[in-house]
Amino acid sequence: MSEPNRDAAPGVESVTDMHRALMTQMNDPVMLTAAGDDTTGDERGDEPGAGGSDSVQGMHQMLMREHAEPRDGFEPVPFWVAVVCGGLLAWGGYYIGANSADFRRDVYDRADLKDVPPPAGPVVEPNPRTVDDLKRIGEQKYQTICASCHGPEGKGQPAQNIPPLDGSEWVAGDQASAARLSRILLYGLNGPIPVKGRTYNGAVMPQQGNVLKDHEIAGVLTYVRNSWGNKADPENAKPTITADEVKAARTKEGARKPNGTQPVNHDELLKLPLTYSDTGTSAAAPKK
Ligand code: HEC
Known part of the structure; x- marks a missing residue:
């Protein structure tokens, strides 16, 4: 932190105060609760390896926890992929709906048509006899x-x-x-x-x-x-x-x-x- 910045924010004495002020500005309820509540802060101070919510380490720890780095294979889906998949799904749904023939069994099961007479053969020439x-x-x-x-x-x-x-x-x-x-x-x-x-x-x-x-x-x-x-x-x-x-x-x-x-x-x-x-x-x- 440089001197002019410190002067620009009067009443800010420590890094913790600075963070708290920033959190207040960002209106982040988690940070406000974690950092502003003394009881919580004391409890967190008991956790192993934690320096307490008032310390820089404690603050950073919380920050790291709240914004975990995505793991391999669980990256956030790009917006355009979601749009394309959504479009395909919508089109597929429409296609099935429009071409399903009401999912009637006889449409797909040719065995049901075995009793239908075959189409008429070639026209037989008339053969008048009288x-x-x-x-x-x-x-x-x-x-x-x-x-x-x-x-x-x-x-x-x-x-x-x-x-x-x-x-x-x-x-x-x-x-x-x-x-x-x-x-x-x-x-x-x-x-x-x-x-x-x-x-x-x-x-x-x-x-x-x-x-x-x-x-x-x-x-x-x-x-x-x-x-x-x-x-x-x-x-x-x-x-x-x-x-x-x-x-x-x-x-x-x-x-x-x-x-x-x-x-x-x-x-x-x-x-x-x-x-x-x-x-x-x-x-x-x-x-x-
Ligand atoms: C475009 C004119 C024409 C048409 C149409 C036509 N004929 Fe003829 N037909 C002739 C001519 C000309 C001859 C003689 C040919 C020759 O000189 O060798 C003839 C000859 C014949 C003959 C043998 C000769 C006779 O007079 O007995 C028969 C039978 C005959 N035609 C039946 C028919 C029948 C039945 C039809 C209809 C399905 C028919 N023709 C349509 C012109 C025609």
């Missing part, structure tokens, strides 16, 4: 696709080299078979073809196998074979061409793209005997 069903499907397809070329009444457009279907020998006459008709529809037709005494050539019949399903082709063929003047099955007794036959022809021919001869032609059709059947189950004999 003439009326096939004609109903076929008429709708004919009017939206074929009629623009062959006419709503199947008369064709001879001026445009589009042959008629009504009365054509290829539809329900002596050149007609399921195998031939399936191929005309699946892949289209190109080159000269005689229909009702006239040879049509120059226009191409586009393939329908990419826009119509097998049962729709069977339907449109059954429709044209039993409409207008055509009577392939006068009694409407049994389907004249079925989806199975179209499907068999498509399987046998494939996509026909590699060899570049997508549409069939007259010669190709003639190479298919009228008794030939792709399904092999029945001879598709033509019917007048």
Whole structure:
């Protein structure tokens, strides 16, 4: 302590008084009690190694006790660590709360789902079996696709080299078979073809196998074979061409793209005997 300081604090005579004054200023109840109470001071003076609260050693001892140095592993946690941990905890709580699915057992335990039926498999193609069903499907397809070329009444457009279907020998006459008709529809037709005494050539019949399903082709063929003047099955007794036959022809021919001869032609059709059947189950004999 230097002289000017001592002068600046009159009445302060000892180090103990100085400490006491400082403690008073800091309003520290522990220090005030320990240092200001005579009884306590006397008691502390009895402790071994203690010089009494009035001594410098006693004061320092108390100071050291009150502010123990942190030990390894017990350092105070930095403020930012506490903030980060608190933030993580809050986020974790929110995440669990938002995604726990109410902690329902069936959400996590797949065994509880073993009775649920499996999702529906691939859609099964319809396979209409009666003439009326096939004609109903076929008429709708004919009017939206074929009629623009062959006419709503199947008369064709001879001026445009589009042959008629009504009365054509290829539809329900002596050149007609399921195998031939399936191929005309699946892949289209190109080159000269005689229909009702006239040879049509120059226009191409586009393939329908990419826009119509097998049962729709069977339907449109059954429709044209039993409409207008055509009577392939006068009694409407049994389907004249079925989806199975179209499907068999498509399987046998494939996509026909590699060899570049997508549409069939007259010669190709003639190479298919009228008794030939792709399904092999029945001879598709033509019917007048
Ligand atoms: C873009 C016009 C066009 C459309 C659409 C079309 N055809 Fe054709 N079709 C033709 C042409 C042209 C020929 C003749 C091809 C030839 O000269 O080689 C033909 C030939 C045919 C033949 C054989 C010849 C005959 O007259 O009997 C049949 C059967 C036939 N088409 C049925 C159909 C059916 C059924 C549809 C509907 C699914 C259809 N066509 C859609 C233009 C078309």
